[in-house]
Amino acid sequence: MTRTEKSGHLAWCALVALALARQNGDVRSPAQENLFLTRWLATAMKQHRFPREVAPDIEWLLKQGRRYGAGAKLANKLDYLWRSCTGSLLEQNDLFRLTYALETAKDMHWAYRLLSDREWSGRHAAALNPDVNGIYVSRTSLDAAFDDDGWQVSPLMARLTGRVKGLETLFNRCGWQMASERPSGLYVLTAEKSELTQAQVKSAQQLLSSADRNNGVY
Numbered sequence: 594m595t596r597t598e599k600s601g602h603l604a605w606c607a608l609v610a611l612a613l614a615r616q617n618g619d620v621r622s623p624a625q626e627n628l629f630l631t632r633w634l635a636t637a638m639k640q641h642r643f644p645r646e647v648a649p650d651i652e653w654l655l656k657q658g659r660r661y662g663a664g665a666k667l668a669n670k671l672d673y674l675w676r677s678c679t680g681s682l683l684e685q686n687d688l689f690r691l692t693y694a695l696e697t698a699k700d701m702h703w704a705y706r707l708l709s710d711r712e713w714s715g716r717h718a719a720a721l722n723p724d725v726n727g728i729y730v731s732r733t734s735l736d737a738a739f740d741d742d743g744w745q746v747s748p749l750m751a752r753l754t755g756r757v758k759g760l761e762t763l764f765n766r767c768g769w770q771m772a773s774e775r776p777s778g779l780y781v782l783t784a785e786k787s788e789l790t791q792a793q794v795k796s797a798q799q800l801l802s803s804a805d806r807n808n809g810v811y
Contacts, residue, residue, distance in 0.1 A: 598678065599643065599644050599647050600646075600647050600678045601675050603643050603651070604650075604671045604675035604678065605675050607633060607634065607671050611629060611633075611668060623663035624662070624663045626667070627658055627662055627663045627665060627667060630654075630658060630667040634651050637651060638652070638655070650674065654667060654670060661702075669696075669697070670697070670700065670701075673693070673697045677766040677767065682767060682768070686742060687743060687769075688739045688744075688745075690769060691767070691784070694766075694769060698728060698760060698763060702726065703727060703728055704725060704727040704728065705727070705728045705730075707730050707732040708729050708752070710733055713731050721752060721778065723754050726755030726760070727752075727755055728751060728753055728760070729752040729753075731749075734747075734748070734749050734751075735749060745783065748781045750780070751771075751779075751780050752779055753778055757771075769782055769784055
């Protein structure tokens with residue numbers, strides 16, 4: 594069993610345990626759900642129920658549950674972990690996977706906002722704090738990025754701040770790639786298996802460079 598499969602198995606076991614607890618009436622509220630899962634994870638860690646390779650997953654989930662309480666939404670995080678590890682998430686269309694990634698990021702306390710053209714570039718561009726974990730997507734780019742079936746047809750442009758490396762891991766698990774030519778916080782987001790042409794991607798990168806100049810990066 595691979596590391597990914599072991600993580601998926603951990604998530605599956607936790608979700609099954611939670612479902613049984615709900616069925617038995619032991620979990621009736623978000624607070625009870627968080628308490629049940631933190632106790633279940635703590636017991637799993639103490640009793641070494643799972644391979645040591647997934648210990649970081651358990652430790653992170655425990656930290657989230659203890660720090661944020663019901664706001665940690667551990668069941669959502671476990672569902673994401675299971676879907677991303679089993680491959681079922683990657684069977685969905687590009688828009689679904691992007692939405693899933695964004696919702697998961699918001700559950701992990703990332704800020705998310707759509708920026709108008711006025712806020713996106715130029716002297717009226719929105720001021721973004723580089724120390725805040727944030728995802729800021731161009732509304733115009735988003736409106737043109739997908740066809741009616743939810744598949745990407747043009748590059749999606751976003752500004753990312755904060756711990757971008759961790760966000761990249763999340764996006765990769767959801768079948769999305771991010772690329773930036775400069776440390777300006779400007780990124781091109783593309784879905785894996787996307788049919789975008791190299792010309793489209795190059796055009797988006799040129800737009801990034803233009804936006805850099807408009808915002809005084811050079």
